[in-house]
Amino acid sequence: MTKISGPLDIVVMGASGDLARRKIFPALFSLFCQGYLPDQLRFFGFARSKLTDDEFRGRITEHLTCRYAPGESCADLMSDFLSRCRYMAGNYGSSEDMLDLYQLMQAEKRCEANILFYFAIPPSVFLDVSRALGDAGMIRCTQEEPWTRAVIEKPFGQDRESSDNLTCELGKVFTEDAIYRIDHYLGKEVIQNLMVLRFANLVFEPIWNRHYIERVWIDWREDLGLEGRAGYFDSYGVIRDVMQNHLLQILALIAMDKPQQASAQHVRDEKVKVLRRISPVTLDHAVLGQYGAATWRDKDRVGYRQEPDVSPSSCTPTFCAARLEIDNDRWRGVPFIVRAGKAMNAKENEVRIQFRSMESNLFSSGRRTLPPNELVVRIQPNEGIYLGLNNKEPGHDLTLEKRDLDLRYASAYPGMIPDAYECLLLDVMEGDKSLFIRSDELEAAWDIFTPLLHKIDEDKLEPDLYPFGSYGPVIDKILLD
Ligand code: BG6
Numbered sequence: 001m002t003k004i005s006g007p008l009d010i011v012v013m014g015a016s017g018d019l020a021r022r023k024i025f026p027a028l029f030s031l032f033c034q035g036y037l038p039d040q041l042r043f044f045g046f047a048r049s050k051l052t053d054d055e056f057r058g059r060i061t062e063h064l065t066c067r068y069a070p071g072e073s074c075a076d077l078m079s080d081f082l083s084r085c086r087y088m089a090g091n092y093g094s095s096e097d098m099l100d101l102y103q104l105m106q107a108e109k110r111c112e113a114n115i116l117f118y119f120a121i122p123p124s125v126f127l128d129v130s131r132a133l134g135d136a137g138m139i140r141c142t143q144e145e146p147w148t149r150a151v152i153e154k155p156f157g158q159d160r161e162s163s164d165n166l167t168c169e170l171g172k173v174f175t176e177d178a179i180y181r182i183d184h185y186l187g188k189e190v191i192q193n194l195m196v197l198r199f200a201n202l203v204f205e206p207i208w209n210r211h212y213i214e215r216v217w218i219d220w221r222e223d224l225g226l227e228g229r230a231g232y233f234d235s236y237g238v239i240r241d242v243m244q245n246h247l248l249q250i251l252a253l254i255a256m257d258k259p260q261q262a263s264a265q266h267v268r269d270e271k272v273k274v275l276r277r278i279s280p281v282t283l284d285h286a287v288l289g290q291y292g293a294a295t296w297r298d299k300d301r302v303g304y305r306q307e308p309d310v311s312p313s314s315c316t317p318t319f320c321a322a323r324l325e326i327d328n329d330r331w332r333g334v335p336f337i338v339r340a341g342k343a344m345n346a347k348e349n350e351v352r353i354q355f356r357s358m359e360s361n362l363f364s365s366g367r368r369t370l371p372p373n374e375l376v377v378r379i380q381p382n383e384g385i386y387l388g389l390n391n392k393e394p395g396h397d398l399t400l401e402k403r404d405l406d407l408r409y410a411s412a413y414p415g416m417i418p419d420a421y422e423c424l425l426l427d428v429m430e431g432d433k434s435l436f437i438r439s440d441e442l443e444a445a446w447d448i449f450t451p452l453l454h455k456i457d458e459d460k461l462e463p464d465l466y467p468f469g470s471y472g473p474v475i476d477k478i479l480l481d
Contacts, residue, residue, distance in 0.1 A: 004429045006145055007040035007113035009105055013129050014121035015045025015087065016059065019153065023184075024120055025060045027421035032081050033068040036426060040113065045087040046101055056087035067416060092121065093128035098136035112146040116428060119152045122232060126152060127169050134173035143177055143431075151180045151428055154245045155236055156437070159453055160446035167439050180428050181437035185246040187420030187427075189409070190379045192435070194253040195262070197377070197385065204375075205258070207355070209330045214372065216254060216336045217352040218247050221344040225291065225301065225468065230309035237316040237456075239449055242340045248275065248445045249437075250379075251336055254351060255326055264434040268441060274326060275444035280451045281322045288456065288463040289319030289473040291343035296469025301343070303468065317456065317463045318342040323478040324448070337478065343468045349379040363390075363400055371402045383409035383417065 010028065012020050031037050045056050061082065066074035088104055090097030105115075117133065119126060130150070133139055140148045152170070157163025170179060185191055198204055207213070220242055226233055233241060252271040259266035293303035305312045319341035326336065353375040364370050374388040386404040393399040409417060427435055455461065464473035 002430075003036060004038050004426075006038060007111060008038050008116065008429065009042050009044060009113045010116045010118065011044045011046060011101070011105075012118045012120055013046050013092070014119070015056065016047040016049040016051060017120055019120040020045070020047075020118075021059055022063050023419075023421050024118055024425075026063050026065060027419055027425055029064045029078070029081050030068050030419065030422050031426060033066075033074075033077050037429075041084055042105075042113075043085045044101065044105060045085065046090060047087075048089060048091065050089045051087050053085070053087050057082045057085055060085065092125040093132055095132045095135035098132045098138060102136055102138050114146045114429075115140075115148045117148065117150045119150060121153075123155055123157070123166075126166065130170055130173040139173055139178075141175055141178075143175075147178070147431075148174075149178050149180060149428055149431075150174050151182050151425075153182055155240050156181055156442055157446065158236070158240065160443065160450040163442055163446050167442070176439060180433065181442065182424055183245050183249055183435075183437055184420045184424060185379075186249055186435040187422075187424040188379060189417050189420075190377060190383045190385075191250060191253065192423070193385075194250070194377065195267070198254075199258050210332055210334045212355055213334055213353055214356045215334060215354045216251075217350075217354070218250050218254075218336065218338045219352070220247055220340040220349045221346055221472075222342050223344060223347050223469070225304070225343045226307045226310070228308075230307055234310050234314055234316050237320075238318050238340050238342060239320050239453060239456075243320060243322070243338060244445050244449045245437075247338050247340060248448065250351060251324065251338065252441075254353070255331060255336070257330070262434075264432065264436075267434055268438045272438070272440050272444055274328070275441065275448065277326050277328045277331075278324050278444075278448050279327065280448055281324065283452065283455060283461075285323040285478050286452055287319075287321045287473055287475045287478060288317040288461060289341065289466050290314075290316070290463040291318050291341075291468045292465040294467035294469055296345075296467070301468035303465075304343070315456065315460045315462060319344075319463070319466060319472045321472070321475040321478060322452075335479075335481075337475075339472070339475065341466075341472045344466075345469050345471055347381065351377040351379070353377075363398070370400065376404075 012024055014020055028043065051059070061078070064078060069077050086104060088101050090100065115138070119129060121129060138148070140146065157166045198208065252274055256270040256274040259270045290304045293306060294301055304310060304318050305314055321337060321339040324336040324338055326332070326334070355373040357369045357372045361370055370390050371388070376386040376388070378384040378386070385407045388402055388404050390400050391403040393401050424435060466473045
C-alpha cells in the first residue's frame with residue numbers, strides 16, 4: 001500500500017447531492033480507513049443548499065460504512081474523517097462565492113496543498129463552476145506539486161458538437177492534463193480485468209477475431225425507473241446516459257488491438273483507433289424503447305410518461321439496442337449488439353462473446369450441430385467469468401451437454417471487491433489517467449451516436465413501449481444479417 005504524499009484538499013462541488021453522499025464520500029472514507037490518504041487532508045463541500053458543517057456531516061454519515069474498519073476503530077476513524085469536513089453554500093457561477101471558499105481553505109496556515117476538485121454537479125453548470133474557479137484564481141496550471149486536478153462526471157455534452165464546445169471551454173481553465181473525465185465503469189473490477197483476460201492469457205488472442213467469433217453482446221439492464229432523476233434523464237435518455245460512455249468503453253476494451261504497453265497513452269490510443277472504425281449507428285440498426293406502466297414484483301409501477309416531471313408526450317428512450325459494426329480486419333462482419341434498458345426485469349451487466357459453431361464435428365454427425373462455445377464476462381452483480389464448453393456427461397452413453405467452466409469472484413476472491421470510485425479516486429491522486437477518458441476518445445464515441453441522437457430529437461421518434469419489469473422490446477430486426 002502506498003500512501004498518497006503531500007497535503008491534500010478535496011473539494012466536492014455538488015456536495016449535498018446524491019452522487020456525493022452515496023458514492024464519493026463513502027469511497028473517500030474507505031480510502032481513509034485503509035490508510036491511503038495523506039495525514040494532512042481536508043474535505044470541503046460546496047453546493048447551493050444552505051447547510052451548517054454539522055448538518056453536512058450528518059448527511060454524509062448516513063452512507064459511510066465500516067466495511068474496512070470493523071469494530072470499535074470505525075467510530076474513531078469516522079469522527080476523525082468528519083472533523084476534516086467543512087461545508088460552504090454558494091452559487092456555482094459566482095467567483096465571489098469561490099473566493100469565500102478559497103478563504104475558508106486558506107484559514108488554517110499550512111503549506112500549499114494539492115487540490116482535487118470533484119464536479120459532482122449537473123452538466124449544465126460544469127462551465128459556470130470552472131470559470132468561477134478560474135476567475136477566483138484557484139486553478140494552478142502546473143503538473144508539479146502543488147497541483148490542482150478536476151474530476152468531471154459524465155455526460156460530457158449532449159452530442160459531438162456540445163462535447164467539443166465543453167472540451168474547448170474547460171480547456172480555457174484547466175489543461176487537458178488536469179482534467180479527469182470519469183466513467184465509473186472503468187473502475188469496476190471485472191472491467192479492469194478485461195485487458196488481463198485478453199492479453200495475459202495465450203488462449204484467447206489467437207481466436208479473438210471474426211474467424212472464430214460470431215457475435216458479441218454487451219448487455220446492461222437495470223430494474224429501476226427514474227428514482228427522482230427526471231430532470232436529468234428526460235433530456236439525456238439511455239443512449240447518452242449509459243451507451244455512449246459505459247457500454248462503448250466496455251466495447252473498446254473488448255475489441256481494441258493489443259497496446260504496445262499497458263500505459264495510459266498506449267491503451268487509450270488503441271481504444272480511440274477501434275472506436276474510430278465503428279460506423280455511426282443508423283435507425284435501421286437500432287431499436288428504441290420506453291417503459292410503460294405494469295405491476296411488477298407485486299407493486300404497481302408507473303410508466304415513464306407518468307413519472308413526475310416527465311412530459312406525457314416525452315419520446316426519450318429508456319431502452320436502446322444497437323448493432324455496431326467495426327470496419328477492420330479483426331472484426332469486419334461481426335455484429336456487436338449493445339443493449340441498455342431501465343425499468344427492466346433485473347439489474348445485470350454482462351458481455352457475451354459467442355464463438356462460431358463448428359462446421360463438422362466428430363460428435364455431431366447425423367444430429368443437430370453442437371452448441372457453440374461462449375465466453376461470458378459478468379460485470380455485475382455476481383462478478384464472474386464463464387466459458388461454455390461441450391462436455392461428455394458421465395455414463396456409458398456418449399451424451400454431450402453444454403457446461404460452464406466458471407470463475408465466480410465470490411468464491412475465488414472471498415475478500416472485499418473495492419468500489420469503482422475508490423480505485424478511480426486513488427488514480428486521480430496518483431496522477432494515473434489510464435482509466436479516464438481522453439478528449440479524442442470522447443469525440444470518437446460521440447461520432448457513433450450523434451446522428452441517431454439528432455434523428456431521435458428532431459423527428460420525435462416514438463419508442464416501442466415495454467412493460468416495466470420486462471425484458472424490453474423485441475430486437476430481432478437488428479439481429480438479422
Ligand atoms: C450512471 C447512470 O452512470 O450509472 C445511471 O447515470 C445508472 O443511470 C448508473 O443507474 C449505474 O451504475 P452502477 O454502478 O450501479 O451500475
